[in-house]
Amino acid sequence: MPKPRERIVSTAMVLFHQQGYNNTGINQVIEEAKVSKASFYQHFRSKDELCIEFLNKRYDYWASELEKFTSEAKTVQEKILKSFDFLIDMNKREDFRGCSFLNILSEIPADKEEIHKVIRYHKNKLRECFSEDLQNDVISAHIYLLFESSILTSQLYRSNELIEKSKMIVQEILND
Structure with missing residues (x-):
């Protein structure tokens, strides 16, 4: 399984492109990337x-x-x-x-x-x-x-x- 940062970025690549910036929330990225909130904020x-x-x-x-x-x-x-x-x-x-x-x-x-x-x-x-x-x-x-x-x-x-x-x-x- 890819590392948390890679999962966050690849999830954002899909969501920001398909849904846009405003319609993509941090919680959705965290959930779909299968990372913790702490892990997200460790990287971004x-x-x-x-x-x-x-x-x-x-x-x-x-x-x-x-x-x-x-x-x-x-x-x-x-x-x-x-x-x-x-x-x-x-x-x-x-x-x-x-x-x-x-x-x-x-x-x-x-x-x-x-x-x-x-x-x-x-x-x-x-x-x-x-x-x-x-x-x-x-x-x-x-x-x-x-x-x-x-x-x-x-x-x-x-x-x-x-x-x-x-x-x-x-x-x-x-x-x-």
Whole structure:
């Protein structure tokens, strides 16, 4: 059986992603992870600290999956277009759950500065990836915004239609 910290984190990975931050209580995490309250607080001082661990692990997982999905692209254009296909794939795998970062961002107040800082950090890493690949700040910002809005609107409408349209827009932008 995994150690208590691992059980807490893996339980939080599922619950925060599926239920969100506000709908996941410490007691539920403790119960489902099969740990004591003392054990939980030995590893995490607060729900916010656990949320930060979740966000860091979720980013690592998501970035790794994106990298695998786009790894066989032969050109930057193909890699960028495949990144939109990745969103479609994630929607199939995760039933249009959307972006864990944006979901949590919508749930937490502004005074949870540490969580906001972590969300911004990971979103900036994604922006930097587009920027490094495209070597054009305006085009990379445009494509990043299409990418982020595709995640959000596909979750809202439970449809990949706007991802497909964003991908066509990106193709036009990159062909110019």
